[in-house]
Amino acid sequence: MNEIWVFAEQRDGKLESVALELLSKGRDLAAKSGYALAAVLLSENGEALAPELFAHGASKVYALDDPRFAYFQNDWWTDAFVSLVRDKAPEIVLVGATTNGRSLAPTAAAILHCGLTADCTQLDFDTEKKLLLQTRPAFGGNIMATITCADTRPQMATVRPNVFKKERLDGAPAGELVRVPAGLDGAACRMKRVAFVPDAGEDVNLAGAQAVVSGGRGVGSAENFALVRDLAAQLGAAVGASRAATDAGWVSPLRQIGQTGRTVCPKLYVAVGISGAIQHLAGMQSSETIVAINKDPDAPIFDVADFGLVGDLNEIVPELSRQLAARRA
Amino acid sequence: MKIVVCIKQVPDSDKVTIDRTTNRLNRAGVPAVVNPFDENALELALKLKDANPGTTVTVVSMGPPQAAEAIKEAVAHGADGGVLVSGREFGGADTWATGYTLSLAIRKIAETDGPADLLLFGKQATDGDTAQVGPGIATHLGVPCLTCVQSCEVLDDKTFKVVRIVEDGREEWEVQRPCALTVAREAGDLRIANLRCKMKAKSYQPPTWGVAELSPNPDFIGLKGSPTRVAKVFAPPVKTNRERIEGTPAEQAAKLIERLAERHLV
The missing domain is CATH 3.40.50.1220 (TPP-binding domain)
Structure with a gap:
């Protein structure tokens, strides 16, 4: 299926900003490649969050609703995500390099036996070879390397927060909400979160600083x-x-x-x-x-x-x- | 309990400099060190060994023959032994192929030592920064994986209690054994090597395992087994309009504010 996917990570029912940043970049890539831009949303209630994804350029949202997606748990989330990739076979998958994204992406890539480029700072599309051009700094930024994955699909990349700018579209763009069963029947639960303790200290406020x-x-x-x-x-x-x-x-x-x-x-x-x-x-x-x-x-x-x-x-x-x-x- | 820690030798990133004429890294003469996050992983393993008598800690490293030094260093700090995975055939491996290859080594360790209860990795390596190999190995071995971990304790003979660091706080988890954890700096600095371990490390030589020992699928290792390819390498664009602002501190400050005002930044 000729689609570009953005993994729309939510935490506590709130979308991570990097997902919206990736959708904005994804619009570029969609325009160059002719592929459709879709977001994949694992949550308890996808309908509530989908409009925000449409507003940032997703033409389609795959919503997997399940109480087990209330918080990130690597086994369940990766199982569900990998099943959907296998079913729909997207060309490109972009994941925010958050702590959770950095768990899900390499786990999925290992299962899918596909390439995964970490922390890209530029993404482009080679229209001739139909390849995602994934550019990342090597050796801490003194050399830039452009990585491609010619033979495996999907082409997966992670991008750190605040690398691309998010851009909200005018009006209230509509899109297609596709409900997908979580498909976790009998999936093993090998880990459970028993507590979350928020940082009590200072608010560093660096993420969106001008x-x-x-x-x-x-x-x-x-x-x-x-x-x-x-x-x-x-x-x-x-x-x-x-x-x-x-x-x-x-x-x-x-x-x-x-x-x-x-x-x-x-x-x-x-x-x-x-x-x-x-x-x-x-x-x-x-x-x-x-x-x-x-x-x-x-x-x-x-x-x-x-x-x-x-x-x-x-x-x-x-x-x-x-x-x-x-x-x- | 059996713990396996994967470590990687990296160039000391504090000592790497740039050649200003070629815009390349001066790598010659830069000392190799154990990836700092892998030291945190080793420290976590040693803490568990202190708290749980009878625990063994085995380190595994993939790299050129000189990476044996990293294993000897781990032994000097208290690891029981290690294995070097090395061979021309493994060269050019990306994170997928590296994860596959190291998973074979961990399986082979289990054949003689029994299966590991815990696999530990640094949360990322400071040379490539991908943070992918740990979760990759866990997946190849079919064990659950938690990333960015600060601490781990034995809860009972089936479960670990793990604290994981996320963007806005700490998560407490219970994870089934065996499992894999990638370890953050908050796990603590590696202890000082003691004299007894140092003496042991001096004469210690880890075994080297290559394709003969690991019998990998040849399509899954080295460059051939790597889905990613470097298509192009280039120097990052250099800023051409750089300006030095001279004068007394007061003049420098005034001129800078003027420049920033032109850009609507003040």
Whole structure:
């Protein structure tokens, strides 16, 4: 079946933003390939969530309703998903690289014996060879590799949140809601969730931030991180950090941006005292405008920065905060 | 209890630098280290060994002959032994083929040592970052898998109690044995190697298993067994309009604010 599927992950009955981002990208791919764009939704009540998926470009929603889809459980979800893939044989399957997506996708790919490309930053379609072009950074972003899967189907890819922009269509687009039985009769239950404890701590607020100010090793201490927070406050920005700063315990690990932390792509990213190790660049280099403040003129962060300020962050950053405050006064 | 931990040797990502003329990585001379998340997985295994006497911890690594060093290092930290999976035929494997190959090694370990109760992996490797091989191996072996795990305790002889980290909190799970877990940094740093284990590791040489020992389906290994292909490799686009903002700190700040205002960012 010539379809592009987006796995529409929901948690607690709320769609993950990355699913909507993937639908927006999927519209591009659908236009290039001529394939239809469909969302696959495992939940307790697909009808409630389908309109949001139509509004982001799905022309069809496969809704699998079952109480066992109340929360993500790798066995049941993968079983149901794989059965549907086998039944409908889509060409392309896109999955958000959330913690749950990163469980479901490799499990499904292992069963289906198909290719799976992790954390793509670009997706395109080769109209001649009819192949999904899956581009991802290799070695932390210093080399880009375009991956294809010529011989196996579906062509599966995961994409991290905030890599593509979601785009809501005008009006209230309609689509086809296809109800699919969950087909879990007698499926083994080898794991059960017995409790969920939400993070009580600070709201890091990085996911949808329009601006991010991050501090790194050069900031020097937990106390001095106040400079970064002040500048962030002046810019209406969220606070991020490099691994050096989170490892040192100056800020919560939840704020770590990079290969092993979060990915952000805000309109404005300000790197304060961050040298720009590959590890960090992987999490922020698709930001629209990048500012780097660092005392080392050869720091790799300057290679990706639109605006580079060489100097002492202890002088420049307070000056920036002061002038921004004065400007608003 | 029997625990198998899969580990991978990776270039030390903190020490990798870029050659500015070729835009390639300077890999020569970069030390190889055990993938940091695999160290967390090993630490979780050793904690379980401490808490459950009679537990054995076996490490498995797939890679070139020098990856034996990673296994010796694991033994120095307290693993009981290991196996290196190595051979020209396995070269070019993507995550599917790697998962298949390692699943054969784990089956073979079970033939002599008995089946594993627990398979542990780092949640991802810092070189490829795919996070796919652990769940892949679990699937090839038909055992349940939980990702991004912080802790694991023995609940009873059939069940583990596992805490899993998700975007907005912690989930507690009960999982049937045997099972597979991919382990996050929150599981804890790998303990310091003690002298007795260090001495043992010095003379320890893990067996190397290749196609002769594992008898894989030749269509499922190496490049041939890999559904994904690298079609093209290219340098990422470099920003061409980079601007250095000079002057005193006050001048730098003023000019930057001006530039950001032009872009409607302040």
